[in-house]
Amino acid sequence: MTANQETRNFFVVGLRDAHALENQALSLIDRQLDRSESYPEVAEMLRQHRGETEQQILRLREILTKLDESHSGMKDVALSFVGNVAALAHTVADDEIIKNSLANFAFENYEVASYRSLLTVAEAGAFAFATSLLSQSLNEEQAMADWIGSNLPALTTKYLSLRSHGMQADR
Template sequence: MTYTDATSSGLMSSDEAKQSYIMGIQSAHALETQATQLINRQLERIESYPEVAAILRQHYGETEAQLQRLDGILQELGTSSSGLKDFATGLSGNMAAMAHTIMSDEIMKNHFANVAFEAFEQATYRSLIAMAQATGFQHHVAIYEASLREEEKTFATLLNMTDQLTTKFMQLSLSGEQAKR
């Protein structure tokens, strides 16, 4: 069978389609592993922005739950996360967070990266929903939708605080206080 083969119901039931789906889940797992690294590095350094730290701590818990959900789906499918993908993206997350530490506006760079990352995660879960539906794993859709809602909420929270965070950063900078983090 090829990837485009479908059953009479229009589902992609080939081994190749299932493998593509599994690869998508493993990539999402790696992405969430990267998110945990980004959040941890930022939490280690935040000093003047407790409102940002609170959002990151809450989302860290959600991210851990998302990883567990993905692990459960992978286990159901008879496989596991990709250690290589998890390692590479985790390392990438650490490097990205560390790159911002030398910037005089570290908090702002991290904020912009976090907003973009949340959009990336939303797209990932939307893709997994489409893949689950296309391959006949409809029972996974609700799991992905739960994660998508969490990502949408965090995205909206971060995006909506941009003005306030920018103003606070500027005020701290002008007063000579620790503004960058």
Template sequence: MADQNNARSERLLKWLQDAYAMEQEAETMMKAMASRIQNYPHLAARIAQHVQETQRQAASLRQCIEALGGSVPTAKGLFASMTAALHAAGTSLMEDEVVKSVGLSFGFENTEIATYRALVIAAERAAAPDIAAVCGQILQEEIAMARWLEDHQDGLVGAFLNRDETPGAQAKR
């Protein structure tokens, strides 16, 4: 039984480290996106809010990782941040950047939702209720962000199309 508990804790630790790297990637992507948004202030405000949530989430994950005797994955986090920066640079070249960014962000949020659902289950199995509670709270924040993106996508796409059809207006950002 002790071996099973150790294996569960090790799996939980690895998944927490992966989630920490994912949050580093998310922060890099969202900061890049927020810095370029010019004509969609409610999107910029919500992205800025989620950047702050993401920073708190990463700090909470760090505490969970350290509580299990682990450390944050610097190489994995650096790679995730570099990947996000390259992705953001590629998106910035698209003529419909804001529309593509909302879609990509929605997909990323759903990946985070799946990750935190798995982490809640893993933490419960590893007899780590405090970690399960932290991951459950993060899960709710990710669900809220995904819903916000879904609820506002039609309006954002409509605003983009209106700007795109208006001579002299910049729609891209």
């Protein structure tokens, strides 16, 4: 196998992994949207990011199609299931919204790293057609990670305030 074939194969695997990761993100977002009634600002960002995530999936499929490849249904199902389980794990926590926010911050930064790696491979493999699509997804993921990071103090303060006034604070 040539170096170009190795790079292409690595790129395809990375794209399939990113596709599955975005499906996991949809599962996480959907479960959290069901349980964020005390935090409309979080729900609004989750709804917005859900739309972005759907577009990211389409972009990844577009790149795979141009490579005459497809996504991995098995990876998609497996990571979607993991996303549902992860979201459900926090539902029993007294501070569910905080736990979700911490997990979301880590997840978004993982996605940022994933897209940065894919961009590096796209450049190394001369897959120029993919760089603008991957860059757009990277920018969306970075914006969401930045929003979570910058809003975590206010979210924590709101949680503490609701809790101290005997109101529902967990979600």
